[in-house]
Each structure stands twice: as structure tokens, then as C-alpha cells.
Amino acid sequence: MTSPNLDALGRRDSWDGVRAVVAGFGVSGFAAADNLLFLGADVTALDETSSDEKAEKATLLETLGATIRLESGATDTLPDDVDLVVTSPGWKPSAPLLAQxxxxxxxxxGEVELAWRLRDPDHAAPWLAVTGTNGKTTTVQMLxxxxxxAGLRSAAVGNVGRPIVEAVMDPTPYDVFAVELSSFQLHYTHSMSAEAAAVLNVAEDHLDWYDGPEQFPERMARYAADKGRIYERVQRSCVYNVADPETQRMVEQADVIEGARAIGFTLGMPGIGMIGLVEDILADRAFIEERSGSAAELCTLADLHHGDSPPPHLVANALAAAALARSHGVSQEAVREGLRAFTPDGHRIAQVARADEITWVDDSKATNPHAAMSSLQAFESVVWVAGGLAKGARFDDLVQAISGRLRGVVLLGRDRQVIAEALSRHAPDVPVIDIGDSETGPAMARVVDAAARLARTGDTVxxxxxxxxxxxxxxxxxxxxxFAAAVHQRLAGPST
Structure with a gap:
């Protein structure tokens, strides 16, 4: 049987005869399988686990003609006579199905690649794409x-919100998409051409995803290379972080559409072609005609959610979002109004309580050292609660940078020893309490009790x-x- 020409197929073509295997049956896997089936493909979806929700969705697709296997061993062997595999983003290239x-x-x-190919040729909404180790979701939601x-029909999609293949297939067309992309998604994306794209930062994270004999530098290079794929074929603007030279290097090496510009964002005074800060004003020197000698006010720091003193990483996210929106032609007024209206999701430097002049803050979203550093640098004296799954990351640079801010450290989780060793090397005088990795409830209550013993007036836990x-x-x-429940329980005192 002759293999179909996949590059010639889009949403208006018949996919009849295309034998597609969908690897993984989570949110993005179901969206891919559902839409491939709608287009006429012969679909087999495979996953190692099941649940009531997955079983219900499987029954629906099986009724429409798909083959669904949700069981241990289902992904060990790639079926014969397969034309295409669409993988869920978390799957490593070394997974048996993908390796075969x-x-x-x-x-x-990936599901993102499939979505790009299924755009409506008459209403192909442009993509404004964002990646980076930290800040992706916040930036995309701001955007x-x-x-x-600005009055546009937009949606936050990709690694946040709605699966993008589902969004592009919506019968009611969108004007533009704000697209969050992880390194996993970018690894399997080959033809996307974003109108504008941003890499917010590049730091250690998910290095355990990159299997092989390579040491840290090689794995880090592979991770960064996947991030850099977002700039390939960019049409208008490559937005980069002036404070992170790696992001500028990615722009310089990218193969973009002729005429695309490099736009820097900075927490300092913006140069020509940049967006940055002039005192307390977010200022544009990139998208105005008179940028050689002046700047346009987009908003002030007081317009952001945290008021007059938003943490630096939130300001950086706002600058990146503004740069992408301005690339699309959005007005200064819309930037201001959009940022004023934005409220961050929970677990992002969220104050839980303040009592006895000690502030308790939940930034559970800080899931890698770079994110933790941004959070820690927002406070002067900290009792740091840390630990969990390190994903191959190292903590020496983080501890060196923030050791002077630490009142004490409370450690929990499987890889807490990695942090403990970094503390012993670079902050040996900082007291550390090791809670361990026992069940959640009791462990978090002990975390809060330990933090309370370490904290002093004016500290932030x-x-x-x-x-x-x-x-x-x-x-x-x-x-x-x-964490929040344990804090409130401790501050409420013993029940009577």
C-alpha cells in the first residue's frame, strides 16, 4: 500500500487511508485522535493507563470507528502499517513506541504540529508563541x-487552556492565538511559523527528559535547542530577554522569514528596538516611528496586579506579553487595559497569611531552581521551604545567589538531599530542618511547624x-x- 503524502494534507483534504497512531490518551491525545477521526483517518490510540474519564472518551471514539487500548503494555509495540504517529508532549523520544x-x-x-497543519486556509489565525523555563503561563495569560x-477573539492555548488542535478546528474562527509551548511540544514541532515568538529565559529544568549518556552540558544544550525551535520561520518579531544572552543567541541563529525583527525586553532602560522600564513606566521603543529619540508609555508598574512593587519576574512577563501584542499591532491603550485586567493564577507568590509580623507565601508553581530564585529574590529575609522532584537540576547557583537572604530552610521530598548538599557547600551556617518524604498531610503540617520555629519578626516563610x-x-x-491549609490551621490554634 502506497504511503500518503502527509505534507499535502490539511483540514479540507480527505485523510481517508491515513493510518494514524496517537500515543497517549490524555487531553491533547484525545483532541488529536478525535480530530483525525473526524478528517477520515484510521485512528488507533494507545495509553498505559485508564480512568473513568479516559474510558468514557474511548467509548465515544470507538463508536465512531477508532481503536483504543488503555492498558499496561499497550504502548510497547508500534502496530504494523502505520503512516503517522501523533505523540502527547510528555513522551520521551526513547519511549518504545516512538523509538520504533x-x-x-x-x-x-506532536499535537501542536498537527494543529498547525489543520489551520483553516481562509481564516488562519496567527500564532503568538511563548516558551521559556519559567513564566510561560503567566505571559500567555497576560497576552x-x-x-x-483590543477587541480580538483570542484564546490561550497549547500548554495552557484548550488543546490547540481543538481550538484551530473550532467552527467559529479566532482572530489570533496566544500559544504556550513547552520544550516537549517544540521537540515534536517541525513546520510552525509563528507571527511572533518569545523565549523568556533558559535555565535548568526537565533535563531528565533527555535520555542518553550525555553529561549535564550536553543535556542542557539539547533542552535549549528545543526551546530555540520556536523562533524558526517567525514572520514578524523574535522577542528575547536582554538579561538572558542565550535567548538572543537563539534569535541570531534562527532561520526566520525575511523582514522579521529582533525585539528585546529588559527591566532596565530600553534601547532602540526594545521594550523596557523608564522609572515606573513600561515603555515601548520598538513599535513606534519615532523610536530613535523617544518611547511610548504602555502602562505603569501600578497597573500590574501586585501594585506599586510587583516582583521583577512579573514585570518581565508583562514586558514580553506587551512586545508580542505590539508585534500583532495592538494599541498602547489595549496593552494597558489588558494588563490592568489580568489576575495571576493561584500558587504564584500568593500571600497565604500574615501574623505576628511573619508573612506566609505560597509559590508552589516555582518548580525549578530558576523559578525559585526569582521568588526568593523578591524578599529580604526568608525561611525557604524547598524540595520534591529535582528533574536533574542542580541548586548550587541558586544557593550561592540567595544565601544572604536565608533565615533557615525546611526540606521535604524525594530529592531534598540535592538541595541539602548545595546548602552545605555554599551556606553552611544556615539552619536546615529535614522533614523527609512521608505522606502529604502530616508532612506539610510538620513543614509549617518547623518554619514557624525558624522564622523571626519581619521574615517571609x-x-x-x-x-x-x-x-x-x-x-x-x-x-x-x-501548605495554605497547614498555615491556617497553625495560626487558628488548637481546636476546642
């Missing part, structure tokens, strides 16, 4: 708020773990909720 596809020369796409303030949560918690949200 590579060995047989079967194309492997979406700005686009909506900060949950900024620098690690993922899944060793002890369902997700970072559950970890933050446990």
Missing part, C-alpha cells in the same frame, strides 16, 4: 488579556520548592493547597 517509529521512518508529530482588551511535586502530591496546586 523512528527506526521505521514513520513521521512523529490573551491584552488581545481581548516562602514555599518555593524549586522542584516538581509529584513525589508527594497530585500536582503543584495540591502542594500549595496543603
Amino acid at each position: 517509529a523512528a527506526a521505521r521512518g514513520v513521521p512523529v508529530w 490573551d488579556s491584552i488581545l481581548k482588551a 516562602l514555599l518555593a520548592p524549586g522542584c516538581a511535586s509529584m513525589d508527594m502530591f497530585a500536582n503543584y496546586g495540591a502542594r500549595g493547597d496543603e
